Amino acid sequence: MPSRHSEISEILVDITVAAVTEEKTFELRPAQLEEPRADEVLVRLVSVGICATDLHFSTFLPTNAVLGHEGAGVVEQVGAGVTDLKPGDPVALAFTSCGVCKQCRTASPSYCAQFDALNFAGARADGSSAVSIDGRPVYAHFLGQSTFATHAIANVRSVIKLPDTADLRSAGPFGCGFMTGAGTIVNILKPGPESAVAVFGAGAVGLASVMAAAASGASTVVAVDVSPARLQTASEVGATHVLDSREGDVVERIRAIVPDGLDGSVDTTGRADVVKDAVAALHTRGTAAVVGVGPSENVEVEWRTLLNGRTVTGVISGSAVPQVLVPQLLAWQAAGRFPVEKLMAHYEFADINEAAAATKRGDVVKAVLTF
Numbered sequence: 001m002p003s004r005h006s007e008i009s010e011i012l013v014d015i016t017v018a019a020v021t022e023e024k025t026f027e028l029r030p031a032q033l034e035e036p037r038a039d040e041v042l043v044r045l046v047s048v049g050i051c052a053t054d055l056h057f058s059t060f061l062p063t064n065a066v067l068g069h070e071g072a073g074v075v076e077q078v079g080a081g082v083t084d085l086k087p088g089d090p091v092a093l094a095f096t097s098c099g100v101c102k103q104c105r106t107a108s109p110s111y112c113a114q115f116d117a118l119n120f121a122g123a124r125a126d127g128s129s130a131v132s133i134d135g136r137p138v139y140a141h142f143l144g145q146s147t148f149a150t151h152a153i154a155n156v157r158s159v160i161k162l163p164d165t166a167d168l169r170s171a172g173p174f175g176c177g178f179m180t181g182a183g184t185i186v187n188i189l190k191p192g193p194e195s196a197v198a199v200f201g202a203g204a205v206g207l208a209s210v211m212a213a214a215a216s217g218a219s220t221v222v223a224v225d226v227s228p229a230r231l232q233t234a235s236e237v238g239a240t241h242v243l244d245s246r247e248g249d250v251v252e253r254i255r256a257i258v259p260d261g262l263d264g265s266v267d268t269t270g271r272a273d274v275v276k277d278a279v280a281a282l283h284t285r286g287t288a289a290v291v292g293v294g295p296s297e298n299v300e301v302e303w304r305t306l307l308n309g310r311t312v313t314g315v316i317s318g319s320a321v322p323q324v325l326v327p328q329l330l331a332w333q334a335a336g337r338f339p340v341e342k343l344m345a346h347y348e349f350a351d352i353n354e355a356a357a358a359t360k361r362g363d364v365v366k367a368v369l370t371f
């Protein structure tokens with residue numbers, strides 16, 4: 001248990017965080033965490049995955065910001081209003097949401113009207129931060145958690161209670177990357193037998209899409225990437241075909257496999273040229289799911305291509321209700337149908353910069369820090 005400072009008015013917990021530095025790397029620093037409010041829990045982290053989104057935000061957030069949004073650990077303390085969680089519960093954490101807007105009330109919390117304010121503003125809804133460094137509140141509550149830290153405060157809407165059998169050293173990435181990739185398949189594209197799906201970008205998100213498409217029974221699962229190693233992994237986890245997009249026209253090569261075109265495609269590259277291919281390779285009623293976040297501002301899609309009944313849709317966090325989808329994915333994993341353990345490389349928390357560099361180089365698909 002972390003030490004308590006009950007003599008000061010706001011009761012604080014001593015923790016260690018990986019704070020963003022001037023150089024846009026991470027530095028382990030002592031920090032203080034508030035005790036959980038009525039609708040929050042205090043979680044001791046066992047592991048946290050590194051997602052491309054953490055690295056993207058680290059390039060422009062202020063010094064001392066605390067990122068991390070694929071945490072898994074054990075509940076240490078619950079707020080006065082928390083009824084369905086207790087100390088000792090194994091949990092994974094996901095994004096947070098308001099719970100009362102129309103999207104939240106219709107089981108679409110990843111499209112919450114307050115999504116950006118609650119997940120990216122660096123603070124709770126009232127502007128406060130549970131994390132302080134050198135006595136000053138810092139940017140935290142990132143995607144409902146800020147789990148590049150030994151402990152985190154999370155609103156109950158972020159918390160996914162896990163089965164006692166869950167491996168907390170590898171459960172964290174289910175709360176973002178794996179849920180995003182798999183949710184895009186099971187909630188949006190919904191392939192079945194005889195479906196043909198292509199996944200552009202075979203990183204953590206894309207490979208989770210590949211696995212979920214195969215587990216859903218899609219008969220054709222094409223993985224597209226520019227990395228032979230990632231394509232090799234894709235074929236080991238369920239892709240029926242792999243294409244290196246540097247080796248020729250991708251749309252033509254997909255149509256050589258599926259002459260009528262795809263039922264669904266997923267873009268995880270965030271590149272406008274790739275999204276264009278993901279749409280052009282569809283059949284007339286197919287759906288392209290845009291998931292990747294990249295440098296492109298605009299995507300150009302030929303007007304007639306859309307007119308013929310195709311759908312292009314953006315997808316946040318796999319359109320998932322995390323508390324529903326994550327246990328399902330863990331059950332798939334336990335049955336050998338969602339072998340995400342093949343994607344993970346574990347690092348000590350102190351080696352976060354090494355893990356981030358390996359992620360940026362593409363040497364590891366999913367780096368996971370352990371505490």
Ligand SMILES: NC(=O)c1ccc[n+]([C@@H]2O[C@H](COP(=O)([O-])OP(=O)(O)OC[C@H]3O[C@@H](n4cnc5c(N)ncnc54)[C@H](O)[C@@H]3O)[C@@H](O)[C@H]2O)c1
Nearest residue numbers: 052053180201202203204205225226268291292293316317
């Ligand atoms: N929408 C959401 O809710 C959500 C959630 C999590 C992550 N993301 C975003 O999803 C994206 C993927 O995340 P990730 O962790 O899998 O990242 P990643 O970097 O591991 O995967 C991207 C893959 O795309 C490949 N790629 C690059 N250029 C390509 C090209 N021209 N053609 C084909 N493949 C190409 C890369 O080699 C890499 O394997 C990121 O942009 C991330 O920010 C979005």
Ligand SMILES: [Zn+2]
Nearest residue numbers: 051053176177
């Ligand atoms: Zn993420």
Ligand SMILES: [Zn+2]
Nearest residue numbers: 098101104112
């Ligand atoms: Zn909401």
